[in-house]
Amino acid sequence: MTHPASVITPHSAEARLAPDARETRALLETVALYLHIPFCHAKCHYCDFNSYAGMLGLREEYVAALRDEILLAGRRARLANGKPRRCRTVFFGGGTPSLLTAGQIAELLAAIRDAFALDPDAEVTMEANPGALEYSQLDTVRAAGVNRLSMGAQSFDSALLRWMGRIHSPDEIETAFHAARAAGFTNVSLDFIFALPGQTQAVWLDTLERAIALGPDHLSLYNLIVEEGTPLFTWVQRGSVREVDEDTAADMYEAAQERLARAGYLQYEISNWARPGHACAHNLTYWRNLPWIGLGAGGASFYAGQRFTETRPIRAYIARVRDTLASEKISLEGSEETLPAAAIASRETISRELEMAETAMLGLRLNEGVNLDVFAARYGMDFWEAFGERLAELRALELIEEAAGWVRLTPHGRMVGNEVFARLLPDG
Ligand code: SF4
Incomplete structure (x- = not known):
């Protein structure tokens, strides 16, 4: 959405509208909402996200806790005049949000509409794993209000996908992408990883070509990071896997910049490219350091000058939400806690x-x-x-x-x- 008072950036190639000082003041009173869905079918070898395989049995309880937490967060985030706070974007991230049913996604969005003043044209993103996507549910997910899909494609090379521990094949990326388009999604993003051990420049360029051929609206390209505590970290420590050197990684990055520019994608952030008008509004909130509330197991927030994170294990999160809601009910004065989250594990005041x-x-x-x-x-x-x-x-x-x-x-x-x-x- 554009605004006449917006300022135009000086870089003609990516001339886009960014909020000016007055708009930024108004945006500081709004929130972007992130919901963490911590379930995965299998744990990828490089992943250190707060995600768990084999715990889908907790899905119903988790969604109920998350719904209750959304309602509590909305109450605590109300404006001084008692009205609900404006919410501009919603992002279902994970983990694998596409492991929720369409009905559960709809239930969580309904809670957000009850608790916050969700913009009618809010960007609502759902991350989806091409190997864990119910194509038949895509229509319902879209009808519930999800209008952007972000798919973790990662590579079009089947050997690299297997090496990463991904559960999908290159063909499934294409099938999932076409299913999303058929369901009416006009804003689809694909994620890829480069600088994978054993990945040659030719293999990387082939992945880019196949991605471009699909015509996604947005692309995120990430340099593989070896995170402590992952199987990949152990392999690198043992010497059974050698990391890609910095020069090769830089060559891959530059090749991607050049190829995507030729294909008409504008780079707007270090790792992100979009067709004009398709930059991710939710992620722009992070990069402009505007307030966001991250709910769910391990969710992180920046709100009211505080950064706070929530309990990470799924069962502990559900228990903490229940305890918080129970104590709010029996306390006549209400809770002393004002931050909009029910399972806060750590907090920091940002000077x-x-x-x-x-x-x-x-x-x-x-x-x-x-x-x-x-x-x-x-x-x-x-x-x-x-x-x-x-x-x-x-x-x-x-x-x-x-x-x-x-x-x-x-x-x-x-x-x-x-x-x-x-x-x-x-x-x-
Ligand atoms: S699907 Fe995503 S969140 Fe789940 S284990 Fe793999 S990288 Fe991690």
């Missing part, structure tokens, strides 16, 4: 200094960068002043640049983004 640094770091992930007027209006401080010498150094090294009121990473800065981000964090 203004840290929030400014995070706004800069996250904003620089975007190709549009950070808008200087918006930053100054949000924090009452000039961007360059806020980071002083730390930024001057990055500018001298030509890792960041300023153009027409925006600061962004240079192409070289984009290749060493983590180094840039680390320098923006406050000391200590």
